[in-house]
Amino acid sequence: MADAGISQVELSRATKVGQSTISRILKPGGPKGIKEPTDKQVRPLAEYFGLTTDQMRGHAPLPQASDQEAVQSTGESNVEGGPIKLKTGLVPVVGKAKLGLDGFFEEMGYPPGGGDGYLKIYSDDPDAYALRVVGSSMEPRIRSGEFVLVEPGNGYVAGDEVLIKTTDGQSMIKVFMYHRDGEVRLLSVNDAHPPLTVPEASITKIHPVGAIVKASRLVEL
Numbered sequence: 697m698a699d700a701g702i703s704q705v706e707l708s709r710a711t712k713v714g715q716s717t718i719s720r721i722l723k724p725g726g727p728k729g730i731k732e733p734t735d736k737q738v739r740p741l742a743e744y745f746g747l748t749t750d751q752m753r754g755h756a757p758l759p760q761a762s763d764q765e766a767v768q769s770t771g772e773s774n775v776e777g778g779p780i781k782l783k784t785g786l787v788p789v790v791g792k793a794k795l796g797l798d799g800f801f802e803e804m805g806y807p808p809g810g811g812d813g814y815l816k817i818y819s820d821d822p823d824a825y826a827l828r829v830v831g832s833s834m835e836p837r838i839r840s841g842e843f844v845l846v847e848p849g850n851g852y853v854a855g856d857e858v859l860i861k862t863t864d865g866q867s868m869i870k871v872f873m874y875h876r877d878g879e880v881r882l883l884s885v886n887d888a889h890p891p892l893t894v895p896e897a898s899i900t901k902i903h904p905v906g907a908i909v910k911a912s913r914l915v916e917l
Contacts, residue, residue: 709836711740712908714871714885717855737855785818786915787845793827793867795838800868813916815909821847826909837885838908844869845907852904857885861901862894869905 708715718741721733735749742749793801815826826843838844846859858872860882870882870892880899882892 705836707741707744711744712837713737713740714837714857716883716885717871720855734853734855736853783818784816786814787817787819787824787826788814789826789828789843789914791827792830793844793869794830795869796831800866802867813914815843815845815913816915817845817907817909817913819845819847819906821849821906823847823849824906838869841911843909843911843913844905845909846903847906848901848903850904850906852902857905858882859901859903859905860894860899863898863900872902 705715707713708718717737721737721741738749742751795801824845824847826845829838829840829842829844831840844859852858852872854873856872857869859867859869860880861867868882869885871885873881873883873891875881875896878896880894880896880902882894884890884892
């Protein structure tokens, strides 16, 4: 990444991939390194640099200079299979989340029948919903005024961000690590806070975070 002339902070802002995740991908031999990142983890980085996910992981040769020039001159993507037309859709915004530095948040819902419109974005989960983020305590990963797209019907793997609710009323956005021996291990989005282990019996909900969405995607109907 250093050769690309961009810092990890700048890359995180541009791709919406957490700086901690980028650091763990770039240092696979470290104590928290990701030796074999998933397609979902590297895809935003690959798209930013105009590479395939295999090239980003080092499983395929990088394009030569002539190939890169051809891509720039024609405006075509060098991702295998060619450009894909994005599907359109609407996801309801069902409330607000006042985020704290430790990944916990306070829900500020809307009255029955109320809401804050819809996000103009496609999700293959019919139960997908969005929360508006309030506060700047989790920047640059999540900025105040942006939205968190939550897809309760989709799966998640180690390294994915998830929304969790517990029996004592706590709500949090954390990075899922593993589920073992009746406990769930979580990392904080902010590296300043230590990992967290939560008993499975105390968790009422784990919903994967599908995306962080810009405020410009809001449609008020």
